[in-house]
Amino acid sequence: CITTAPAFATDTIKAVVIDGYPSRALWVKEFTNFFIPAVDARLAKTGNYKMDWQESYGGSIVKPKGVLEGVKLGLGDIGIVTTIFHSSKLPSQAIAAVTPFVSSDARAVSKAVDEIAKEFPAMQNEFKKQNQVYLATGVVLDTYQIFSKKEITSVKDLEGSKVAGAGMNLRYLEGIKDAAGVRGGLTNFYNMVQTGLVDHAMLWPEAAATFKMAEVAPFMLDVSLGAVNSKTVTVNADYWKKLPDEVKTALQTVAVDYRDHLAGLAMDRAAESIKAYEAAGGKVTKLSDEERKAWVDSIPDIATEWAENLNKRGEDGTKMLNAYLGKLKDAGHVGVRDWTAK
Amino acid sequence: MSPIEIGAISVVAIVLLIYIGVYIPIALAAVSFVSIWLMRDNFDLSVNLLKVAIGDSAMEYAFATIPLFTFMGLIVSKARLGSDIYEVMSTGFRRVKGGIGMATVGANAVFAAVTGSSIASASVFAKVSVPQMLKNGYNPRFAVGVVAGSSVLGMIIPPSAMLIIYSFVAEQSVGDMFLAGVVPGIMLAIAYIGAIWGMGKLFPKFVGGRPASDYERMPWKEIASKTLPTLSLITIVLGGIYTGWMTPVEAGAAGSLAGLVIAVLRRSMTLKGFWEVLIETGHITATILFLITAASIYSRMLGLAGLPNQLGEYMTNSDFALFQIMVFYVLLMLFLGTLLDTASIILIVVPLFLPLIEPMGLSLVWFGIVTVVGAEIGLLTPPLGISCFVIKASLNDDRITLKDVFLGALPFAAVMLVVLIILIAYPQLSLVLLN
Amino acid sequence: MFQSTFHGISKIANSISKLANVIGTLVVLGLVIIINYDVFARGLFNSPFRGAVEVVQFSMVLIVFLQLPDVVRVGRLTRSDGMLLLLEHKVPKVARVIHFFINLLSAAVMSLIVLAMFPEFIEMWESKDYFGIPGVFTAPWWPIKLIILGSAALCTVLFILKILIPKAGGSK
């Protein structure tokens, strides 16, 4: 993929960037508007190399679930992997999902996860097995909240009801009496609530605003289940090997900036979205501290489950978990429940 | 070679291979494989693309709609729902010139709401409505033409396998595409009825037939018993989807079950017949999904070549009007329609044109309706016109040649083209139910 | 002598295709039952079947790839054979050459799929990777890869047999 021009000129390096999500998705748009110009600017300083970007998003090469395999097989050189699809291949990526009720600050969570990825070998090993190199963690949602048709104020109100969710967050409901988690996707939460198929839906404020949830679920219970990492920028390992050091450094440095930039944007968006939700007739009720405590204590110990699973695989799951929570604590985010492994 | 050149050459290669008779999915896969191999000088990359595309494509949840709606369509045909609706309709239109033709169109429009394919419609109505028309002195060409023309309603009025396929390629919601198909489908049915009326006035010989004299009203009770099963199925399927109670996949399953119950209650289903329906469903599903898989290899090849990016850039730098693009698009579909089936046309042209349409801020739902209607004109045009083939095969009558079927269908293909132009000019017609 | 060997292989391949077709057909029925079960369980008893999505995805692979060999066997893969039929009538020699080329190309594409899927199957078999959500519902990947692999291998054999025994298996 790398073409070398005559020695006196700038070397041009082709890079195919892939994601299965369309270019209007927040993290994809920021890859185009932030990541790529930032790399170009750094490389322009010395003028030794110039990138020739080919951005292929929205299913033109891979679908959202196919990015991991696409980068692995060289269909893309750089990819934005949505890690929640790959619990089997990337188990350590669930680190934030198994520690709910700790932090709803996308910036803190993305920074902590990213540091864990760099300080412990587990995450990089998982990507290495998929023939790719880890670059950065992206957090695009601040926290899951509960959006309901009727006003609810306590966890008791969730008992015996149907709650729409997706992925790991369905497990947060396991301790609530007779509550049934119903699997849904972003595009059908609206319909599910509207028709009474479910009583509540778990999603984050930005998504709630985008999908006009206020129309069918005008009551938001501010539970603040927590921010979750779901995106990882990776590079195909064969491609990485051939990159000059200057380009590698540029990509790694910009990846960290992109991480913080994205998390900051996610927070801004979340705040705007709550306002938009309220302006559209939505009402926000805060769940009391005691209620949050009761809920989090009812959840099975998914964090220890996660850590032990990694330990079994020969990684330091317990230490990772403790270090991750320590980093959040240092940043001022102390969980309602102590998820450190027993 | 530039991406646009690769795209152009690959289309030509695919069309040539298909023309000499190569299986369409094989042609798509082979050309894509070789294109990447040549373009990147990397055999492994070609193999890898196969690997990703083959594994991915069949595993799409929404694709379960294809076997389910196919199964439902076949079951309700066996349960004689189509001929019942036809009988009710024909009592209503009996005394008009071309009345049985109009009844056929009307019955097709209703039957379309419980079947996902035009093949089911064509074979059912070739058997029930053509003999009636011949008995009443209609011109055989007109008789088969009406059935051919109205069979396309099956794939425009939801549920429709073609709308599902488009929604997959263009990443649109199946529910939205189904909603968008309602008005254009009804419009086309009305246009057909209008055209039959016009033909009766202007070319009475082409229509033929005599208005019935032995007119007798069908009793209400019989009307009810002949229409209620279909109406209840429509309620379950389309009602289930639009109220959000069910996903299209679940509606397909519920409709299949309900259809089966109706067939059993009416004693029109033997165990052998049931097994035949299952096998036919499996064959159709495998055929369509293998085609989709191969087409996804092809569209990913175009993506890897960077064609979408190049076309997008090209569009922003040139001043092609939407008008010119759409004229070219329709002509291309009409050309491909002479030798490809509808699904293949959609799967080949949509990845090429999506990058042109998307940046213009146009509705991809509207574009999907235009595509499906445009591609379905090919069902009626020679040399390959699936609906016409099915009718010829179902009739099994040596007096009516394939040429007769194609000639009879021609006026209806022309009506489709007019409706297509109207749909292009007024996107609101497709989008009105969505907003 | 060779011909009888080919006919023997052809018989076996055809029987396997038919058997796979029967299993695939039963999966269609299973799909209808499972989805209806989920709809009713969710609507009436507040207890949805949480693996419905994965089971549907899995069934789709089974339906498509278990039936594909039978589709190949009876010659129902999508094609536009107007020209070919004309040639068969007018210049049968040319038509034979084209048939040979088409079957060869088809066998080549199918064998490339085998080549692509084989390492994939081995990898999934060894890693025991799954899809779905742990603690909610998961299913292993390897059976999917195995079905695709076996299906493509059988299709390759069927196309080669169509070359060796030009009138075999209902090919046109």
Ligand code: NA
């Ligand atoms: Na239909």
Ligand code: NA
């Ligand atoms: Na045609």
